[in-house]
Amino acid sequence: MIEVLTVEGWNGERQWRRVGEVDHVTRDGRSVKLAQWESACTICGGPFHVTTPAAACSVERTKSFTVATCPAHRLTQSERAKIRYSPKQLRADVFESIKRAKLASEATQ
Numbered sequence: 001m002i003e004v005l006t007v008e009g010w011n012g013e014r015q016w017r018r019v020g021e022v023d024h025v026t027r028d029g030r031s032v033k034l035a036q037w038e039s040a041c042t043i044c045g046g047p048f049h050v051t052t053p054a055a056a057c058s059v060e061r062t063k064s065f066t067v068a069t070c071p072a073h074r075l076t077q078s079e080r081a082k083i084r085y086s087p088k089q090l091r092a093d094v095f096e097s098i099k100r101a102k103l104a105s106e107a108t109q
């Protein structure tokens with residue numbers, strides 16, 4: 001089963017592709033299946049994954065689908081706020097400068 005979901009973000013559309021299922025044990029000891037989804041990081045373009053309840057197919061109600069970056073490039077609270085509180089037409093520039101800073105700090109490590 002392959003399903004593709006499209007998420008409408010501030011910087012355009014992104015796709016989530018359902019790539020499989022993983023086993024998960026809940027806090028109360030039940031074993032359940034989680035759906036695994038893959039998307040491309042908006043910073044490095046590399047693939048990353050999130051898991052959701054297997055039945056999740058609604059983009060609106062699943063918070064995991066709002067994640068737009070791989071774990072290495074996750075935006076901090078302040079970076080996210082910076083983008084959110086910028087005027088719409090400046091958001092892409094603000095994001096670009098955050099992206100550049102993240103990639104630059106990586107290069108020096």
Ligand SMILES: [Zn+2]
Nearest residue numbers: 041044070073
């Ligand atoms: Zn990345």
